[in-house]
Amino acid sequence: MSDSSMSDWKSIEVFGLAKAEKQAWLLGQLNRLTRHHQAHCQPYANLLAGQGQQEGAAESLNAVPYVAARLFKMLRLSSTLPDNVFKTLTSSGTTSQVKSQIFLDRDTAALQSKVLVSLLSSFTGKARRPMLIVDHDGLTGDKAGFSARGAGVQGLSFLGRDHTYALNSDMTPNWPVIDDFMAKYANEPVLIFGFTFMVWQHFIQPLIASGRSNQLPQALLFHSGGWKKLQDQAVSNDTFKTTVRQALGEQVAIHNFYGMVEQIGSVFVECEQGHLHAPTYADVLIRDQETLAEQCEGEIGLIQVLSFIPTSYPGHSILTEDLGRLLGEDNCLCGRKGRYFEVLGRLPKTEVRGCSDVF
Ligand SMILES: [Zn+2]
Structure with missing residues (x-):
């Protein structure tokens, strides 16, 4: 397949390509x-x-060279001139940790937004829904040190209209604003977005405690971010969904998604069967955490993510520090094509090793 196919992505169905066709396109x-x-x-x-790799001519997806995620914390990995850097994304984390830095130029940032909207609108439909953001206003202003949270909110904002921030800056619910939104859109499809733990802790729990229930029965909730804090509270994905539906309405659609600041635009959305799906534009591989060999379906290992988006930094193939397991390909009961998988948590810091050691 020729290089000119970069502009073709829009003509490909988000979850429509079966294995052989998808691999041919993505590998190119x-x-x-x-x-x-x-x-x-x-x-x-x-x-x-x-690594002894020179050609950029891998013959299969598992032969595409990858960069360990932590290298984005150690090196300035940019493929664009400093003057072209339009935005620098930083990973979330405590201030004592070194953060990843991701350098975006206008083309890569624009492609990220377009792909993300195309992907997520396959769940929400084309019409922009009124959007409740479970966060506070003021995340998206600082261009120099744009956070993953801010980037997530801004990326998804293209899907919605009448953007309403549900929280105050101290993370307490902004009840007057929430009540207005609920009254105004009680009988309409709305979109809710937030980071998983914040949705749980700062929105759903206060809603239940305050006696509000069933006030956004046509909502679709997208949520993302680690499960660790919820696992610490013994809250499973099933408990999360059941509780959200108790709070908002029995028919509420809930979709977790997995993605990372190093590959914004390529996200893996949970389907109605509870499986995370790779879209046509991206893929996942699982690698043994010791040998780094590709794992078979069902085996646990490190998640490698592939994306056709990044041109301003070398992030098209990244070995993450997350553990996961491939569940199947092209045969999920939801009807979507492509690989589907689950995320099982993060590798403890001391165990991180891998290809970056050639440095
Ligand atoms: Zn599915």
């Missing part, structure tokens, strides 16, 4: 990106040389 995109980043990012070229 990933090889193009490998060559591009080798030519434009010296540390990346060094990394590939260290």
Whole structure:
């Protein structure tokens, strides 16, 4: 497949390609990106040389070279000129940790937004819904140190209208605003977005405690972010869903999604069967955490994520520090094509190892 296919992504159904077709398309995109980043990012070229990889001509998805996620914390990995950097994203985390830095130029940022909207609107429909954001206003202002949270909110805001922030800056519910939104849109499809723990802790729990229930029965909730804090409270995905439906309405659609600041735009959305799905534009592989060999379906290992989007930084193939398991491909009962998987948590810090050690 030729390099000109980059503009073709819009003509491909988000979850419509079966294995052979998808791999042919995605592999062409990933090889193009490998060559591009080798030519434009010296540390990346060094990394590939260290692995004995020169060509950018992988013959299968599992042969596409990958960068360990933590390298984005250690190196300035940029394939664009400093003057072209339009926004720098930083990973969330405590201030004592070194954060990932992701350099976006206008083209990559624009493609991220377009792909994200195309992907998520396959769940919400084309019409922009009134949108309740479970966060406080003031996350998206600072261009220099744009946080993952701010980027997530801004990325999803394109799906909605009448954007309403549900929280005060101290994370307490802004009840007058919430009550207005609920009164205004009680009989309409609305969109709710927030980070998983914040939705649970700062929205759903206060709603239940205050006696409000069943006030947004046509809502669709997208939520993302780690499960660790909820696991600490012994809240499973099933408990989360059941409780959200008790609070908002029995028919509320709830979709978790998995994604990372290193690959904004490529997210893996949970379907009605509770499976995270790779869209046509992205994929996942599972690798053994010791040998880094590709794992079979059902085996636990590190999640590698592939995306056709990033041109301004070498993030098209990343080995994450998250553990997961491939559940199947092209045969989920929801009808979507592609691989589906589950995320099982994060590798403890001390166990992180892998290809970056060639540095
Ligand atoms: Zn499914």
